[in-house]
Amino acid sequence: MIRPLILAALCLAQPAMAQEATRSFGPEAATARLVLRTTTDIAILAPTVEAFVAAHPGQAVDFEQWGSNDLYDLTRRDCLAGRRGADIVISSGVHQMVKLVNDGCATAWRSAATLALPPELRWRDEIWGVTREPAVMVYNRDLVPPGEVPLSRFDLLDLLRPADTPYAGKVATYDIEASGLGYLFAFMDSQEATTFGALMEAFARTGAVATCCSAEIIAGVASGDYLIAYNVLGSYAATAAAANPALGVVIANDYALILSRAAILPPGAAVDSAGAFLEFLLSDPGRRTLERTNLISTAASPDAEDDVASGGRRVLIGLGLPLLIALDQAKTRQFIARWREAFEN
Known part of the structure; x- marks a missing residue:
């Protein structure tokens, strides 16, 4: 088992600004090229990019996949240096994206499609929520008895309460220092x-x-190294569960966080190409491709009912100034210190 603080140290020791994967879409001799930097796995977003390229002859997309912290750092450095980097950035670290907008690192774009977004998912005509993904729990159907499947956070606490709990060392979650x-x-x-x-x-x-x-x-859940994962992004969980019947997915019935990945157009972006891609993401054809890869989930709607748990509140993470609280340096240090203290006890 890797303890959180050890893992965090290992992550910090890795080379900075590490690109995870790249792929180019569209003709090599394209008349227009768009640089897309995103935290979204290429395999998940590829059908949407392919549909966009097919609808825009002569357009190519250079896709770069990044971790959220590295993507934020790179976009911020490009902005401060006045250097052109990506034409469009899409990140699950939406608090980081709001900070970039607040710091003047985004270009405005206004259209009927952006104005049609809920007010919580657009801010200053410079940031837009383009997906709808619940945070979920994932469990191993073969190893977690049906009567022990946690349908809420209270249920998860009950599983972990006994001194001899079989779930000791078998619950996984994100490292909050390594993952935005x-x-x-x-x-x-x-x-x-x-x-x-x-x-x-x-x-x-x-x-x-x-x-x-x-x-x-x-x-790790699929292999049995973990029995339960907490607060995993639902799009990835649903895709994995569709391919592996050993995986079960729970949307907690106390409440569910709903993430909408945030898109911005950095300064110096190829605005016409980037704006066209944003418009496609918000269009009916674009949304249908996002639905097919679970980036837009019906389970994220307030009246949704899923197979395992239902009836809980859906808490949409809005895009705007309140998210800056999450990046206030003093509050961040305090929050991470509290997290560390809990894991050190």
């Missing part, structure tokens, strides 16, 4: 959940595992 998304979900939990402090204590006492990536966590 993990930090965001944990911070939002601290605002929403009466169970947050108790969960941190339970995770610490039972040796819960913190790691950086959705794919790694879900693969």
Whole structure:
């Protein structure tokens, strides 16, 4: 088992600004090229990019996949240096994207499609929410008895409460220092959940595992290294569960956080190409491609009912000034210190 602080140190020791993957879409001799930088896995977003390229002859897309913290750092550095980088940035670390907008690192775009977004998912005509993805729990159907499947955070606490719990060392969640998304979900939990402090204590006492990536966590549940994963992004979980019947997915019935990945057009972007891509994401054809890869989930709607749990509140993470609280340096240090203290006990 990798303890959170050890894993965080290992992550920090890795080379900075590490690109995870790249792929080019469209003709090599394209008359227009668009640089897309995103935290979204290429395999998940590829059908949408392919549909966009098919609808725009002569357009190519150079796709770069990044971790959320690295993507934020790179976009911020490009902005401060006055250097052209990406033409459009889409990140699950939406608090980081709001900070970029607040710091003047985004270009305005206004259209009927952007104005049609809910007010919570557009701000200053410079940032837009383009997906709808719930945070979920994932469990191993073969190893977690049906009567023990946690349908809420209270149920998860009950599983971890006994001194001899079989779930000790078998629950995984994001490392909030290595993952911008993990930090965001944990911070939002601290605002929403009466169970947050108790969960941190339970995770610490039972040796819960913190790691950086959705794919790694879900693969660990599938293999039986973990029995339950907490606060995993639902798009990846649903895709993995569709391919592997051993995986079960729960949308907690106390409340569910709903993430809408944020898009911005950085300064110096090829605005025509970037704007066309944004418009496609918000169009009916674009949304249908996002639905097919679970980036837009019906389970994210307020009246949704899923197969395992239903009836809980859907808490949409809005895009705007309130998210800057999550990046206030003093509050960040305090929050991470609280997280560390819990895991060190």
